[in-house]
Amino acid sequence: MRVVKKENRTNTFYNGLKIEHLTSRGGLQTMIVEFPPGASKGQPNAHEGEECHLVLEGKIIAEQGEDIVVADEGDSFSWNASVPHFVKIIGEEKAVVLISTYSDTELNDIF
Template sequence: MNDAAGLDDDNSLGRRMREFRKSRGWSLRSVADRAGLSIGLISLIERGRSSPSIRSLRLLAGALEVPMEWFFQDRWASTKTTHSQVLRSGQRRSLRLAGQGISIQIASPPKTEKLQMFVVELEPGGGSGGEMDQHQGEEAGLVMSGEIEFWLGHDHLLLSEGDSFQFSARTPHRYHNPGVVPARVLWVITPPFYSYLLGKKDRQRESRRKAGA
């Protein structure tokens, strides 16, 4: 995808966020306070001037009281689903964070209960963002092409095509593509994290973690 298309993705995400926030009558400050992020960062995201990291997107979802999959482009509504347990490749909901160099496609059918699959594509240098993240659940995956660099707690790992991983998502983690070609990863999260609505207790946990950092 070219840079212009990536800019359109960031603008679209920011515009939807701004319209949704205003429809609820929430100020930038109130959303910033709930998310534990700066007003300046949220303003930049809403204006399409900055791409949120995966962690920031998760915190924004909690502040806006929506699941993370709300940010994804919806292809289900325009494509007839032939089976509730099958998702065709053209039906995947997608999200591209151009500034982070990462694209995510939800590969699980809509009625997901126990786990959720994704196809994650990382441009050279692209990744989850500079901050370590942690949340409930467990993550696993298979590197289908390219390579990814992982930080898991105190461990620093390099994975190449054919390598797989699995870890508790409560372990602080981040990742990026250190190579010169795109990386493609089949990713699995349980419980279905992107369908999960971040609640008050989760936001309080994030606030305590930030205060103790």
């Protein structure tokens, strides 16, 4: 078992996003990403593995290939991360998204 106490979590910042690293084990990572109003994850990107997302606050647009979805607070989605994907905030409020990534091999941070 691996336990990370709240006060021991690390935060990183990428492209204006705040990433709170919750825990990881092998190829599994879980993080909370805070997107300020108007922010995005940057250009569409792809990497090995799978991703699952849960929108905790706000509203986002998630794009992967030809698929585009508007996800509101409480909505969740997942995708094969090897297909280019992109997330952007909608509206004037920040968005907070819980993201879990998995790969057969240990991943470096995706942000």
